[in-house]
Amino acid sequence: MTPRAETDHASAIKAAKELFWRRGYHETSMEEVVSATGLNRYALYNAFGGKLELFLKVLELYQNERKELFLRVLNDPERSPLDAVRTVGEFCISEMAERGAGCLICNVALEFGPCEPIVAECVTGYLAEVQSAKEMALEQAAACGELNPAITPKEGAAMLMTHMLGVGARARNGASREEMLRSLHSCVAVLKATRIEKEAS
Amino acid sequence: MTPRAETDHASAIKAAKELFWRRGYHETSMEEVVSATGLNRYALYNAFGGKLELFLKVLELYQNERKELFLRVLNDPERSPLDAVRTVGEFCISEMAERGAGCLICNVALEFGPCEPIVAECVTGYLAEVQSAKEMALEQAAACGELNPAITPKEGAAMLMTHMLGVGARARNGASREEMLRSLHSCVAVLKATRIEKEAS
DNA sequence: TGGTCTTTAGAACAACCGTTCTGATAAGGC
DNA sequence: GCCTTATCAGAACGGTTGTTCTAAAGACCA
Numbered sequence: 426m427t428p429r430a431e432t433d434h435a436s437a438i439k440a441a442k443e444l445f446w447r448r449g450y451h452e453t454s455m456e457e458v459v460s461a462t463g464l465n466r467y468a469l470y471n472a473f474g475g476k477l478e479l480f481l482k483v484l485e486l487y488q489n490e491r492k493e494l495f496l497r498v499l500n501d502p503e504r505s506p507l508d509a510v511r512t513v514g515e516f517c518i519s520e521m522a523e524r525g526a527g528c529l530i531c532n533v534a535l536e537f538g539p540c541e542p543i544v545a546e547c548v549t550g551y552l553a554e555v556q557s558a559k560e561m562a563l564e565q566a567a568a569c570g571e572l573n574p575a576i577t578p579k580e581g582a583a584m585l586m587t588h589m590l591g592v593g594a595r596a597r598n599g600a601s602r603e604e605m606l607r608s609l610h611s612c613v614a615v616l617k618a619t620r621i622e623k624e625a626s
Numbered sequence: 627m628t629p630r631a632e633t634d635h636a637s638a639i640k641a642a643k644e645l646f647w648r649r650g651y652h653e654t655s656m657e658e659v660v661s662a663t664g665l666n667r668y669a670l671y672n673a674f675g676g677k678l679e680l681f682l683k684v685l686e687l688y689q690n691e692r693k694e695l696f697l698r699v700l701n702d703p704e705r706s707p708l709d710a711v712r713t714v715g716e717f718c719i720s721e722m723a724e725r726g727a728g729c730l731i732c733n734v735a736l737e738f739g740p741c742e743p744i745v746a747e748c749v750t751g752y753l754a755e756v757q758s759a760k761e762m763a764l765e766q767a768a769a770c771g772e773l774n775p776a777i778t779p780k781e782g783a784a785m786l787m788t789h790m791l792g793v794g795a796r797a798r799n800g801a802s803r804e805e806m807l808r809s810l811h812s813c814v815a816v817l818k819a820t821r822i823e824k825e826a827s
Numbered sequence: 828t829g830g831t832c833t834t835t836a837g838a839a840c841a842a843c844c845g846t847t848c849t850g851a852t853a854a855g856g857c
Numbered sequence: 858g859c860c861t862t863a864t865c866a867g868a869a870c871g872g873t874t875g876t877t878c879t880a881a882a883g884a885c886c887a
Contacts, residue, residue, distance in 0.1 A: 449737075449739065451652060452741065525740065526739065526740075527736065527739065531736065531795055532736055532739075534795050534796075534798060534799040535728065535732065535733055535736035535737065535794075535795055535798050535799075536650075536736065536737060538650065538727065538728065538733075538798045538799070539726070539727075539798075539800060540653065545799060545800055548799055549799055549800065552796075552799070573816050573820065574820065575815040575816055575818065575820050576812045576815055576816055580808060580809075580812040580815075581812065581816075583805070583808065583809050583812065584789070584809050584812040584813055584816070586792075587789055587792035587793055587795075587796055587809045587813075588785070588788055588789045588792050588813075589792065590791070590792035590795040590796060591787075591788035591789050591790065591791035591792030591793070591794075591795065592788055592792070593736075593792075593795070594732055594735050594736055594788075594791040594792065594794070594795060595735075595753075595788055595791060597735060597736050597739045597740075598735040598736075598739070598746055598749055598750055598753070599740060599746055599750060604784070607781065607784065608781075608784050608785050608788045611777045611781040611782065611784065611785040612785055612788075612789075614776040614777055614781075615774050615776055615777055615782075615785070615816040615817060616816060617776060619774065619775065619776050619820070
């Protein structure tokens, strides 16, 4: 493969990502993909095989970008663990609000459901990876007394991930950036340990 | 309209609800609707007008059933407010797990997104109603000191709703009943006020 | 029983989709 | 400059969808 073709493919995947993100998989026609990527039909089918295969490439790109960023933030020693978790959430919300189209993973999880097992597996795997990164962050939080003792780091991570999926759903339903941020901040707030003096009885 | 036709329509909507719930709107063909409802094409189109109109009827039925049940549980004086909130969540999870197909509202919110404004509005309205019912429950919880003081009832209700939408997304991605229940219980646990004695300094 | 009106099942229609095919065009090596 | 190879745009194909049409079957009442 020539270097030219390689960058062509990369930028095609990027353009397709934006398209699928905004309009969903089924609502996006190959017609649109062709005109958005600049590549012509023939080249597209030669390079990727078909619509679903292209989409899997898109998912791969999206997940790699995300995972790299998330791990960098969550492992940043300058941040408190819960700050890091909040920052990651805020980043996602910014992206959702920008496009007005929710979260790609969340959209896909619900659009395909169990119909296309390969896509479902892909989503499940990604969610599990991000969740375990968050779990590690919450373990640190627990170690320094920052975590609400009502839950374990594992439970907290699961809850956070589920909550962020819900934020994605709300985004796709038209929620504003502020609404989503409020919800995220509430979620982080209740994960924090709150020390209340026991009332004198 | 004869009584016969009326019950026919009602049971048709019910059957269509199950279908749309399990398979989504776009993946369900009118062919399937015809054979699932028992009504024939002509009668279906005469009674409802078209696929989208039928679907709106389905949404209406679903929302009415839900709202009635939720209000009954949330206003039950026998339950503590947070218990009521948990019970409502558990009910939703049971339904999702039964069908292995997530939450109808959540699925719809993501399947349509902003494409079909009338559907989006319908979803938004329903979510707002349920959320305000939960907010009232949390206000009671706050009044008797059951609510985590890190958040207000309003914030807590928004967070709960968002979390339940996330549970719906996970359900559609194949999560087990147990996973979903754990996540719900974590969410309720962090909403509870946890009293920790201040360490003697 | 006979005649009118409604209901039925399935064919037909028009639109759209992902994919493949085709003939024309451009590029590259000699 | 010429021949081979790769690339292009768009037409064509097969399949599916929501919807409508149509001719046969049935219900109803006198």
